Amino acid sequence: MSLATITSLPTTRTATQPSLRIVPDGSEARGFALYVGLDEDKARAAGVDLPALVEALRALTAELVPSAETYAAVALAPAGLGGRDVDIVRRALADRVPAQPATTKKRRTGLTLDLGRKKLRIDGETAGLTYREFELLQFLVLREGRTVTRTEIIDALWSDAEHEVPNERTIDVHVRRLRAKLGEYGEVVRTVRGGGYRFDRHADVVIRYGEAPSPDRF
Template identity: 60%
Template sequence: MSNIALLEARPTDRHLHAVPPLPESPAPATRAARGFALYVGLDEVKAAEAGVSLPVLVAALRRTLAELAPEAETYATVALASDAAGGRDVDVVRRALREPSALAALAAETERTEAAARGVEFDISRKRVLIDGVSAAFTFKEFELLQYLVLREGRTIERAELVESLWADASDDEAPGERTIDVHVRRLRAKLGRYEDIVRTVRGVGYRFDRHADVVIRYGHGTPSPDRF
């Protein structure tokens, strides 16, 4: 051992302080298998088609266990679920009986579904807009206005063009002024809520639709953007 090491180890060295021993960590509790659960996805109709019933199957399994492991204790329960519960029968049973990994998988799937529903879905073929999965209550003109901008994505549309295109059949008295377009856009944005910035104002010019990552546009068949020709 070097001289430096010896000096550092001397208890009388005035620069050293006594270090209390670390507390002993409690020994981790041992875990061992205490049994198992067998989930069976089978309703009474399918069991009847196979010429058995659920009580008959349970009794048969218990007899087998009694033969193989006489000391084994058993407990049987029936999983109840609605007819609308989707997925494989065995997964429905696992969820109904609150099996942890099945519940975790269901929660993850629910999260994915909810995440997919968040945002704006503009369905041109069906003439509807979904905001976070809920149908937006746009008026006919509000929908036409948004559709006109969406189909010309990224291009700034002047107010005069919007008036000429969306009110082409209106008489001079019925056609709105360019400032009336601003009113329509404000109402449209209010209904878009937190996604209002997909309709951008280009100061002194007009409006532009900017697609975000949370915006989905479904054109359908036979509805191309006029700017794609």
Template identity: 60%
Template sequence: MTITALRPSLSTRRPSFEAPVTSGSSAVAPKRATAPEPAPRIRPVPDGTEARGFVLYVGLGEDAAAADHIELARLVGELRALTSRLAPSAQTHAAVALAPSGAGGRDVDVVRRALGDPAVQQPAVETEPGIVIDLTRKRVAIGDDIAPLTYREFELLQHIVLREGSTVDRCAIIDALWDADAADRPNERTIDVHVRRLRSKLGAYAEIIRTVRGAGYRFDRHADVTVLATATGPSPDRF
């Protein structure tokens, strides 16, 4: 609420008890000292700690950014430039939050959850019965057990899971997960070996990765399969 002070009329204005300062024949009213505005205060921090900076969560999807006629990279650059101008000693780090297409929800809530804002309560996930593919923690839980997947096996599973309902051919898997000049770049038959090893560690849920004969592999969601999708960091499709 804004309170506006009304200027008193001439008939009701109280006389000043301060004598005017005279200079020659002219009277000059004394200047009143203006109290400086208080600096903004941060929340009290626990004993033994100190404030070292802050986080500003910006919720702005690509479509909204396009509607505002700005690219995210430019916006990040402008905010960094402003910070550098106002506080030359400040150090900055920008992280873009990614989410699966069509995930829904407010952009800023997705960003806060993806970047680990402790003030955001993470939704509880029922893990029994079934399998939980946690793309954020990069692990697969089968009941109370964690499947012993290697890094490559998990990335292969993740690559197929992120393309739910679509057939991913073997060549596309190779191109996405290995550099063209990688010494260990596999061939199509080697991908079959990787998938076979992955399935062996999924136990009763081996068939969540289906073979599409002559085409590749596909992941279809089941009632007993829960996927916790990642929304932060670089593309998960690179080793």
């Protein structure tokens, strides 16, 4: 097992030294890699083990720059493999930086609410609304443009008495959860101060009622 060696660049450059790599314009330093060539036997002989050494280096970094982020990896190699420890570490770890998935901006295609089929699609994907969340959204949609009080919502959605009747504060929690699932379209459910809630349709919102009347029991 091997970790890295601390190296330093000389302050002066001789004719035999390689030239420095040219950094493209617009580049900026984002950190550095420090390879430590040190096997477990050498570490024990010095009175330290590799995990303790790693933690000490991390602690020093955190002390000097509290906001710095660190990532540590141990280089493994077959027992008895020849060569300098630091060279083995460089070959083993140089190309093993975890790849970050490319981030692509999600294309907005709008919000489509199909009341007949009880489905909601957001930007082309089915939204995972619970039964109660869909009922709440449907209740507001079918009263588009009208402010609905919390009491009206409670009386309509919890009229079967099969579930515990919530209070008005619980309705606010249901609305917050619904808005969170609507994502960028959460503003279609408006809060009317002192009144309740209202559904306001936007240009990128489509409501499909189906051929038959929507099974809205309210």
